[in-house]
Structures are given as C-alpha cells and as structure tokens.
Amino acid sequence: MLRADLDQIDIKILRELQADGRMTNVELAARVGISAPPCLRRVRRLEETGIIEGYRTVLNGPMLGLDLVAFCMVGLKHQSDANLKAFSAATTAWPLVRQAWLVNGDSDFLLHCVAENLTTFQNFVIEDLTANEQVDTVRTMLTIRQVKKVGLVDI
Amino acid sequence: MLRADLDQIDIKILRELQADGRMTNVELAARVGISAPPCLRRVRRLEETGIIEGYRTVLNGPMLGLDLVAFCMVGLKHQSDANLKAFSAATTAWPLVRQAWLVNGDSDFLLHCVAENLTTFQNFVIEDLTANEQVDTVRTMLTIRQVKKVGLVDI
DNA sequence: GCTGAAAAGCACAACGG
DNA sequence: CCGTTGTGCTTTTCAGC
Numbered sequence: 048m049l050r051a052d053l054d055q056i057d058i059k060i061l062r063e064l065q066a067d068g069r070m071t072n073v074e075l076a077a078r079v080g081i082s083a084p085p086c087l088r089r090v091r092r093l094e095e096t097g098i099i100e101g102y103r104t105v106l107n108g109p110m111l112g113l114d115l116v117a118f119c120m121v122g123l124k125h126q127s128d129a130n131l132k133a134f135s136a137a138t139t140a141w142p143l144v145r146q147a148w149l150v151n152g153d154s155d156f157l158l159h160c161v162a163e164n165l166t167t168f169q170n171f172v173i174e175d176l177t178a179n180e181q182v183d184t185v186r187t188m189l190t191i192r193q194v195k196k197v198g199l200v201d202i
Numbered sequence: 203m204l205r206a207d208l209d210q211i212d213i214k215i216l217r218e219l220q221a222d223g224r225m226t227n228v229e230l231a232a233r234v235g236i237s238a239p240p241c242l243r244r245v246r247r248l249e250e251t252g253i254i255e256g257y258r259t260v261l262n263g264p265m266l267g268l269d270l271v272a273f274c275m276v277g278l279k280h281q282s283d284a285n286l287k288a289f290s291a292a293t294t295a296w297p298l299v300r301q302a303w304l305v306n307g308d309s310d311f312l313l314h315c316v317a318e319n320l321t322t323f324q325n326f327v328i329e330d331l332t333a334n335e336q337v338d339t340v341r342t343m344l345t346i347r348q349v350k351k352v353g354l355v356d357i
Numbered sequence: 358g359c360t361g362a363a364a365a366g367c368a369c370a371a372c373g374g
Numbered sequence: 375c376c377g378t379t380g381t382g383c384t385t386t387t388c389a390g391c
Contacts, residue, residue, distance in 0.1 A: 061266075068257035068258050068259040069223065069224060069257040098266065099260070100262050101223075102257065104258075105255040105257070106355050107255050111253065118305070135349040139350050145352050145354075147349045148348050150344065156349070186307075188305040190304065194293060195302035200266060
C-alpha cells in the first residue's frame with residue numbers, strides 16, 4: 048500500500064490522527080465525513096500496511112528534569128560496513144541518544160541527544176562517545192531552544 | 203508539578219504511554235497495577251500539568267512518498283533578537299521544516315527537513331532558504347538512513 | 358465499498374474506605 | 375490517596391444494501 052492507494056478520506060484520517068492520536072473513532076469519523084465502522088476499518092488497514100507506524104505520547108522534557116538537548120556530528124575512523132554497524136549498535140544502547148542518522152558529508156552520524164544537564168551530557172561525550180573505538184571526531188551543537196515543534200507530515 | 207512529584211506509578215504510566223499512546227485506560231491500569239479510575243485520574247493530572255504534551259500518530263514517510271530526510275545548519279547574517287524571531291517565523295511557515303532549533307556554535311539554526319525527493323528539497327534550499335534575507339550560510343546533511351528511531355524519554 | 362443495529366467493553370463520575 | 379459501582383458512550387461485529 049502506497050500513497051497512490053490512498054483516497055482523500057484516508058489522507059484526512061492521517062491528518063487528523065497526526066494532530067490528535069487519541070481522538071475517538073466516532074469523532075474521527077465525523078471529521079472525515081463517514082460513519083464510524085468504515086472509518087475504523089480504514090484506520091486498521093493503515094495500521095496493518097504500516098503507513099501508521101504507531102501512537103506515541105509526547106512528554107515535556109524540562110518538567111521531567113531533562114533540560115539539555117544537543118546534536119552530535121560524529122565522524123568514524125573508518126567507514127566500512129562493519130564499523131557503521133558497530134557504531135549503530137552503540138547508539139542504540141546509549142539512552143541519551145534518542146535518534147541517530149547515518150548521513151553524508153563531513154561527518155558520518157548525526158545524533159539527537161537529550162540529557163538532564165550539561166554535566167550529564169559532557170560525561171556522555173567524554174566517557175562514551177569519544178571513548179568509542181570507532182569514533183574519530185565529535186562536533187557538538189547545544190540547543191538554546193526549539194523554535195518549531197511540529198512533527199506532522201505534510202500530506 | 204515536576205519530576206519530584208511523580209511516584210513510581212506515574213513513571214510507569216509515562217513509560218507505557220510513550221510506547222503505546224492509544225492503549226486503553228483499562229489495559230494501562232492493569233499494566234501499572236492499579237484499578238482503572240485512579241489510573242485515569244493520574245493520566246488527566248499528567249495532561250493538565252503539561253507533563254503529557256499530547257498524543258501523536260507516527261506515519262511512515264517513505265510509504266507516503268517522502269523519501270528524503272535532511273538537516274540544514276543555517277547561519278544568519280546578524281543574530282539580533284529581531285532577526286532570530288523573523289527567521290523562526292519563516293521556519294514555521296515552511297512545511298518541509300518539521301523541527302527547528304536555535305543552537306550555539308558555528309551556525310545559528312538547525313532544521314530537520316523532510317521532502318519527497320532531492321529535487322523538492324533542492325528547490326526549497328535554493329528558492330526559500332538561501333533566498334531568505336536573514337540567511338548567510340547554509341550547510342546541508344542528507345541522511346542515508348535512520349539507525350536509531352526511539353523518541354522515548356528515558357525515565 | 359457503505360450503512361445501521363446490537364452486544365461487548367470502556368470511560369468517567371459519584372460515593373465510600 | 376485507592377477501590378467499587380453504575381451509567382452512558384464507544385468500539386466492534388454482523389447483518390443487509
């Protein structure tokens with residue numbers, strides 16, 4: 048199932064659910080203009096085909112004592128497939144790293160990190176990241192504030 | 203309400219809801235070990251205090267024809283407060299930009315962008331981003347693949 | 358494909374421990 | 375604070391169109 052197989056009602060459903068993932072099926076059906084049972088069938092199909100990957104609750108980091116968001120650009124010593132896989136596995140194991148991308152350009156990986164404070168983050172960079180045997184260079188961008196916080200796919 | 207005011211049951215609730223934001227209250231209550239009504243009261247309190255910011259449905263980008271994820275590091279000509287605000291407003295208006303951070307270091311902003319393909323993205327960079335009167339420098343990192351896709355806050 | 362009705366399950370409020 | 379109870383709504387299935 049690809050975008051070509053979605054009609055306008057499916058697109059509407061995805062838009063509504065992105066904005067409010069806990070909307071009841073009855074309200075969703077009313078918003079997209081069909082009755083509840085076919086609406087639920089459409090949602091289930093979108094889930095089964097994988098277009099809907101899941102439902103997440105978004106938490107407020109600062110209220111939970113997570114005051115630092117940073118991005119790390121990491122360059123590896125060697126870019127062999129085995130090294131890329133080994134470093135990927137390492138990022139998966141580090142709880143500070145919330146998302147990681149393999150990228151092109153100057154560095155090899157971009158890490159999106161969240162930590163309690165600067166001390167926690169620096170300890171991670173020194174003790175885990177730069178200490179990792181795959182890692183050659185680390186450049187860090189500390190965030191001051193998030194100015195756009197959308198996450199909605201524009202469909 | 204801060205993290206200090208959360209007990210172990212609240213923490214469990216947040217963990218469960220992060221992983222599955224559409225879990226029913228009955229199932230959530232069973233998982234955290236209390237009955238449904240007090241569980242729902244806790245969830246409502248977490249919502250009202252803002253620790254729970256909202257519920258989102260996560261979609262699969264490639265299945266929707268969004269095959270390109272990139273990060274742009276943008277430097278402004280002048281970093282006055284008015285310029286920062288003007289550029290922040292611009293990022294909000296661009297649908298390709300899904301998240302934007304004000305950062306320290308070499309550049310001023312980091313943009314997380316999603317586009318259909320390289321052509322769409324290059325058009326955005328040339329026609330919107332570098333054409334913006336605030337913008338001085340743009341450095342782009344195209345992603346090859348996402349190796350860690352968590353999003354769960356480690357609490 | 359959709360609609361409509363019916364049964365099962367859930368959310369939510371009220372009350373008592 | 376938690377738990378129990380009860381009501382109304384939602385979900386979900388199963389007909390029929």
